[in-house]
Amino acid sequence: MDATKLVSIDGLRSTKVKRSKDAEKNAVYGGARSPDDSYISNTHKENLCLEYVQNFRSNFVRLFPDRKELYLTAKNEFKVEKFVCTTIRPTQLQFRELYDLNKCAEFVAHFLDYEPLENAVEPPSTLPSSTQVLDWGVGDSFDFATLLASFLLGAGYDAYVVHGYAPKYICECDQSQTVCPLVTDVSDEAGAKDEGEKNPQDVGDDEIAETKSSDNDDALDADEEAPPSEEKKDDLLDAPSGEYKLKTHGAIESKFLMSAAEADSKDDPGVGGAPISKAFTPQPIRWDSDDEDEKQVEENEAASSDPLYGKRVHCWVLVRGGKRGVPEMLFVEPSTARIYPVSESPYQGIEAVWNAKNYWVNMQTDKDLVGHSFDFGNNDLWEFVFIDSGPIALVEKEQGERSMMDMLNDPIVDEEKESNEEEEEKGEEVEEVDDILDIPESWVNKLKIDRSKYNVRYPPHGQKVVLYKKAKLELFAESFHDQGMVSRFTLFKDVARTVVKESVETFINRRDKLVKRIRKPLERMVHESFDPGRPSSLKYLVEWAGKRREMYFYVNARLDGLLCREEDVGKKIVEKFEGRGDKLTYRSIAVKESLESGNSTFVLPGGAHSPDLVVLKMTEKYERNDEKDASEDVAKRTFYVRENKVRTQYHYAKSCITRNTINHDKERSAEDVGDQLEVVRDAEKECLSEARRAQNETADLLTTRKHEEQEIIIDQPVFETASSRRDEERKVQEILEEQEQGDKRQLDYLTPFLMNINPKDLTREDAMKVKENCLKALKDRLLERANIIQNRLNEENKELAKYQAAFQRNQRDNDPDAEEQFEKECSEAMFRIQILEQRLVQHEESALKKYKDMDNKLVADPRLSVLRHG
Structure with a gap:
């Protein structure tokens, strides 16, 4: 097999030659869209430019015979020679x-299908316009780079097209052995934790992690006085994963030394640093390169004795720093949208660089790409084709000095002519800029993309799949997936991509406000994130099937200040609060899935398919209330339900190391402890009541989530809703105007009424009869059309009445979904009724005019002239 014939990762070969022939044929014989003159011919200035560039090429070959021929000109899709700079x-x-740079690169990479060059070691013979590339929907690296550079220059970036050399996997757009940019660390060693060692409480959100920093209720109970021995054992144990382990507090550390170490780590990034996060969610998209991975790919290519290693021609984009907030030189790979710092890029060499203003030849062929300078004003490093209208054109030469630019732009050396010119120009300045040929304007029309095509994003079917090393990325256009999904990133444990390790799904425009779902099948974990606007203000829902459940809320949108609710299924429920007027910050309920022991009064509902939960212990914590004395301000209250005991602990007073603690025994008489026992009993009832309410709310929330996943509703954006309504109105108009089309197709309106009558022998009585029959037929037709509209209006009103009757029945049956469905159906019915009513009014107004116009037309008809003369 010829090594120069490339095939992309999607199995595409170069078809540019065939497509260009078809475009040229359409230009010659005429097609659906005739090309502009700039596409099929050159202006006088363009011909001068081509002559000038050809002279530059000839002299460059003469001076540097070992260099490859410069890619200065190429034929466009209509076989017309063009300077490559003018194609941008x-x-x-x-x-x-x-x-935005990232978004623009992503759009180009996904909007077009990539095909490799026809010859791996030569640039393409055809460089079509970007308008044609957008129309084709497919292109090679030169087409991609030209289109992306056009967009970036239009957006204000300092962008350039780069012609150089790249590894095979880049030239073939093969990312199957590279790390997905959505992953910050894909290697198994970096993951570094067995599945069984994973703590289900390691939730990957900084905001979630902060909620776990509050004091542990059980640990505090262990240091306090005295529940029974069994309870002490429970208080010392923490078992979120279902296994009992003794909690270790570790050695005490100095906060001063810790802060000093943190300050040192900030001064020296190489020392210390922040701990590695245990987050299970992928980090935000970072279009950075994984140097070790891509270097390994290149080493593998070299090791496999690629016969074209280092010779494969490729084209990409350079973005220089300084504009639009770009801090440094960046390379952008248009086929994949990856962005590389120049020092970390995988590219192997550069022949030339150009933009819409000039063309620069790289003279640093003896240097590694990492050491390249991109100072295009340095003539020792970069040779330019056109002289800029700046300081470069007015540089004063010393006597006898001759620049390389002069030698490249001069014709073939003529010794006599050269000597004469040296005598004439000796010691003089370069000619004025006005006498220097400047680069012509682009011959390409302004680029356009219809909004409908832009919304597809991934033509032609609105979806795209990209394979990476141990990962797969699926992309969907907005409103194309029936679940509202716009992306699904799947991370696998094996290279063959058979065992799913993690899946991240992103959604948009969902009625239930779901924006992200993370699945870990091996851990049986599901993490869902929601936008604001849901009932109960749910923000995150994290579940480990049958083990643990965590819910986090938008606390500012809740009246009770609930921040999160954590539940070890069948064992413990913890709620945390913020900003409450009663200063409550924490509530925990220890439960047991059995009715064999304990007071049956203290029972929480377990759900539809779960047993009820017997309450063993309840705890509430309060923050300090400055309006009360510390000795009267409750800090923590623990209800030992099985022992019928309550312990109340108060806040520490200022400068005190002890606090008040009162133990209540509910089996004793109230006189022993005064009125405080009644207060404690009321607090216990209130705590149990709130626990039951929270349990019912959780059950309703889970039931609602199950129903939402069974019937997913997608809300269309506003502009799409308006467009669909316009389409519906257009259809109604077409149906109502079907009868009018019959009138327009009639060749002679009098023909049906003049049958069996000779117009030449037409008497006044016959003419009057013809006129009356014609007007009567028109009147009947207008009445018939009015009846059609009225009948359809009556049908719509009947349907609306049915909706209202059904809604009233559903209200009696307490159907929660009836109101939403009723509003939707009523809205659509009222819209159709409004259109029909407007149409009926318009028809009544136009009917009189049509009748009058027909009467005048009959009187003026020459075949009925007897009516005028009689």
């Missing part, structure tokens, strides 16, 4: 998203 068309599109 800086354009700013109307889509705000494409104003």
Whole structure:
């Protein structure tokens, strides 16, 4: 097999030659869209530019015979020779998203299908316009780079097209052996924890992690006085994963030394540093390169004796720092949207760089790409084709000095002519800039993308799949997936991509406000994230099937200040609060899935398919209330339900190391402890009541989530809703105007009424009869059309009445979904009724005019002239 014939990872070969022939044929014989003159011919200035560039090429070959021929010109899709710089068309599109470097690169990479070059070691013979590339929907690396550079220049970036050399996997757009940029660390060693050692409480959100920093209720109970011995054992144990382990507090550490170490680590990033997060969620998208991984890929290519290693031609984009907040030189790979710092890029060499203003030849071929300078004003490093209208053009030469630019732009050396020119120009300045040929404007029309095509994003079917090392990324256009999904990232444990380790799904426009779902099948864990606006203000829902459940809320949107609710199924329930007026911050309920022991009064509902939960112990914590004395301000109250005891602990007073603690025994008489026992009993009832309410709320929330997943509803964006309504109105108009089309197809309105009558022998009585029959037929037709509209209006009103009757029945049956469905159906019915009513009014107004116009037309008809003369 010829090594120069490439195939992309998607199995595509270069078809540019065939497509260009088809475009040329359409230009010659005429097609659906005739090309502009700039596409099929050159202006006088362009011909001068080509002559100038050809002279530059000839002299460059003469001076540097060992260098490869420069890619200065190429034929466009209509076989017209064009200077490559003029093929770039800086354009700013109307889509705000494409104003950003990352988003723009992603759009180009996904909007077009990538095909490799026809010859792996030569640039393409055809460089079509970007308008044609967008129309084709497919292109090679030169097409991708030209299009991306056009968009970036239009958005204000300092962008350039780079012609150079790249490894095979980049030239073939093969990312199957590279790390997905959505993953910060894919290697198994970096993951470094067995599945069984994973603590289900290690939730990967900083906000979630903060909620776990509060004091542990059980640990505090262990240091306090006295529940029974069994309870002490429970208080010392922490078993979120179902296994009992003794909690270790570790050695006491100095906060001063810790803060000093943290300050040292900030001064020296190489020392210390922040601990590695245990987050299970992928970090935000970072389009950084994984140097070790890509270097390994290149080493593997070299080791496999790739016959074209280091010779494969490729094209990409350079973005120089300084504009639009770009801090440094960056390389952008248009086929994958990856962004590399120049010092960390996988590219192997550069021949030339160009943009819409000039073309620069790289003279640093003896240097490694890492050591390249991109100072295009340095003539020792970069040779330019056109002289800029700046200081470079007015540089004063010393006597006898001759720059390389002069030698490249001069014709073939003529000794006599050269000597004469040296005598004439000796000691003089370069000619004025006005006499220097500047680069022509781009011959490409302004680039345009219809909003409908832009919304597809991944033509032609609105979806795309990209394979990475141990990972797969599925992308969907907005509103194309029936679940509202826009991306699904799957991380696998094996290279063959058979065992799913983690899956991250992203959603948009869902009625239930779901925006992200993370699944870990091996751990039986599901993490869901929601936007604000849900009932109960749910923010996160994390579940380990049958073991643990965590719910986090938008606390500012809740009246009770609930921040999170954590539940070890069948064992313990913990709630945390913020900003409550009663200063409550924490509530925990120890439970047991059995009715064999304990007071049956203290029972929580267990759910539809779960046993009831017997309450063993309840604990509440309060923050300090400055309006009360510390000795009267409750800090913690623990209800030992099985022992009928209550312990109340108060806050520490200022400068005190002890606090008041009162133990109540509910079996004793109230006189022993005064009125405080009644207060404690009321607090216990209130705590149990709140626990039951929270349990019922949780059950309703889980039931609602199950129902939402069974019937997923997608809300269309506003502009799509308006568009669909316009389409529906258009259809109604077409149906109502079907009868009018019959009138337009009639060739002679009098023909049906003049049958069996000779117009030449038409008497006044016959003419009057013809006129009356014609007007009567028109009147009947207008009445018939009015009846059609009225009948359809009556049908819509009947349907609306049915909706209202059904809604009233559902209300009696307490159907929770009836109101939402009723509002939707009523909205659609009222819209149709409004259209029909407007149409009926318009028809009544136009009917009189049509009748009058027909009467005048009959009187003026020459075949009925007897009516005028009689």
